[in-house]
Amino acid sequence: MKQLFLLFLFFSSFIVSSQEKYPKDYFRNPLDIPTVLAGTFGELRSNHFHSGVDIKTQGREGLKIYAAADGYVSRIKVAQYGFGKALYITHPNGYTTVYAHISKYADKIQKYVKSVQYKKEKYATGNLFFKSDKFPVKKGELIAYTGDTGSSGGPHLHYEIRSTKTENIINPLLFGLKPKDSKPPTFQSLKVYTLNNSSRINNQKKNFILTLKNTEKGKYLADRISASGIIGFGVSVFDRLNEAPNKNGIFSLEMLVNGKQFYYHDVETFSFSESKFINLHIDYKHYKKYKRRYQKTYKETKNKLSTYENLINNGRINIKNGLNYTIEIIAKDYNGNSSSIKIPIVGKESNTIFSKSKDSTNYKIIAKNFQKFTKEDITVAFPKNTFYNDLFLNFKVENGVAKIHTPTIPLNKSFTLTFNVSKYSEEEKQQLYIANLEYPKYPRYQYTRKKDSTFYTTTKTLGTYSLVSDKHKPKINILYFKNNQWISKRKTIKVKISDIGSGIKNYRATIDGKWILMEFNHKKGVLTYNFSDKKLLGSKHIFKIVVSDNVGNTNTLSTTFFKKQVN
Known part of the structure; x- marks a missing residue:
């Protein structure tokens, strides 16, 4: 009983000291609905700990997101994967709040972001940094709307609190965010x-x-x-x-x-x-x-x-x-x-003797050394401290397939995998890429860098790799209207794109020869253009889209539509 009491005091004192370290009433809830979490801080994810909390949005997109406190928008990033559309607010108390998987920004921010996208003719903006006078915000001010952009598994708001000085992430629950939880683990x-x-x-x-x-x-x-x-x-x-x-x-x-x-x-x-x-x-x-x-x-x-x-x-x-x-x-x-x-x-001591089987492989890894091995036309190169520990590496090549140990060993750094492709014709090289064959029926494209006689990739995953040929063009399908159709009442153009080989690398869409912003929901494979972006002149228009995969196979679709401009 005494031990249990001491444990209770320990945990209680920890909670009190943590709460004293962080302001509990400074930040408001970024949403105006009850806080229910789809993911907690520090949760176990693939190759990382979860860096924030995922707040449920009742299965909906478009809920208003509010600034958690006074400050200024210090950074915006739009990306296809990861956080998708994200916004960062720096606060005068030494913290930065992060809001991710946004569907769109508040009007003045949205207008600026779109101007950057149209100027660059790209969906992804990269990091956009701002000084304190560009987009100042007040606590409770509308800054964005919830969504499902980036590598999101469904509509929600990813919310973080970071130290502005160190960039360390801190559990938002320590700042007073309070989901209801009376259930033990x-x-x-x-x-x-x-x-x-x-x-x-x-x-x-x-x-x-x-x-x-x-x-x-x-x-x-x-x-x-x-x-x-x-x-x-x-x-x-x-x-x-x-x-x-x-x-x-x-x-x-x-x-x-x-x-x-x-x-x-x-x-x-x-x-x-x-x-x-x-x-x-x-x-x-x-x-x-x-x-x-x-x-x-x-x-x-x-x-x-x-x-x-x-x-x-x-x-x-x-x-x-x-x-x-x-x-x-x-x-x-x-x-x-x-x-x-x-x-x-x-x-209880055991008298049983277990003899350890001797590893006969010739590929000994000394973790602190650089090591490079070649077999047939395939080379693996491991920088210093790629591995956490010394080990015997199983490295085999059979019929052009490289088996590099098993993917059950974690790596500290990426290694380089190189294929000699001098035996292939230029046409064959164009269609080849390096693929991970963890699931042989579904080769997974590895970012492949191509030189004259070698292709190489870097990865932190051991396993099975091979060269794979992709001869198939991406598929393109216009949704909800046909060629030469009037679509005056439609607010958007939607296009479904897909690729069965190396995967889609990029796309470019135009109306009457001018670039338009199409947002790609990669989970559904659907591109969307909103007519509110640009005013069209006349009623007859040509929509054109070009889609390429990762080895350069390209498909083009062009269609004519008619639309009366609605004022």
Whole structure:
């Protein structure tokens, strides 16, 4: 009971100190609907931690977004992927708020952004930076409308708070954003690991997934195990809020060994540069194989995340013969709702000898060195510290297909993969690209740089790669009207485009020979032009669109339409 009371005091004091560090009443809710989250800060994502909160917009686009506080629009970026349309406001208190996946900006900002797009004749603007006198805003002022642009999985607002000085991102809940949450996290699974050659679990040199029993709300009990040597644990865990069924991330994870804290991390703040270490924080191999993420309650040596606190032996537990242990793993959400697993362990040495199979590969990787290997017409080059640890690399080439180990090992840097293409004709080279063959039926285009006799790409993913030929032109279909049709009542032109090979690289659309802005919803494959952008002269017009894929196959569609100008 005393230990539980001390734990309560620890967590309560943490919350109080965090709240004192950040102003709770300075920022308002960026939306005027109740806050329900589709994603939490620090949530586990592919190759990164989630850098903000995703606020649900009731499945709708076009809700008003308001400036969270006084300040000025310091940056705008329009991109096809990532944040899509994003807006940044710098505030005088040392923070910057970020609003992403926007459908459109408030009128004066929207007018400026479109002027840039038409001047560049590009949808993507790149980063547009502004001084404080260009777009000053007041707290509660309309700045944009919610949407589904960029790499969004559905309509929502991605909202961030960053330190203006360091660019570190900080959990927006620490500033007073309050979704309703009275539900404790849910443990899905528990895994135990042998962490050196002499470690044993249940008399075996292997990792185990342990059975969990949910004894009461938020309380779990694992099967008793015997162990010896250095071991560690990992958990698959999520949290749900009151008004949403989706699975969110947790706020903190802690491990006690016989009541003593050995491991703790939380998602108060982190930097973008350290986000890649998520692949050392989780059981990356298990995730790549089975698509389930286990958060380790021990820290890998090369893991430079700043979110860990007060670790003992980096969370690694030395189980000694004849002693009994109770491990407790505690997950909490931001509101302090908690769940815990208890794991009973008996220390028992094993006399079983396991011989480690000798790796016969010739490709030894020394992580701190640059290494380059060539087989047949394919070369792989690994810069220094591409790998976190030394290893034997499995590198094979069969029928032009390069098998570079397996994608279950995380990389710190990108490596270069080069194909000698001197045996191909110029026409064949034009249609070739480098593809990832993780799913052989669906080759995935890798950005391919072409020289006279070599093609190369850079990637942070091991696996299977090959040259693939793409002879197919993209497809183009006008939606909702036909050639020589009157469309006076239509507000938009919509075009569906697709490509079955290397993928669409770019498109260019014109009306009467002048460039027009078509926004591409890549999830639906639909381009949209809004007639409100430009006033048309006369009633007869020619719409033309040219679409190219990543190897240069091009398709062109031209159609005539008639439209009376509506004043």
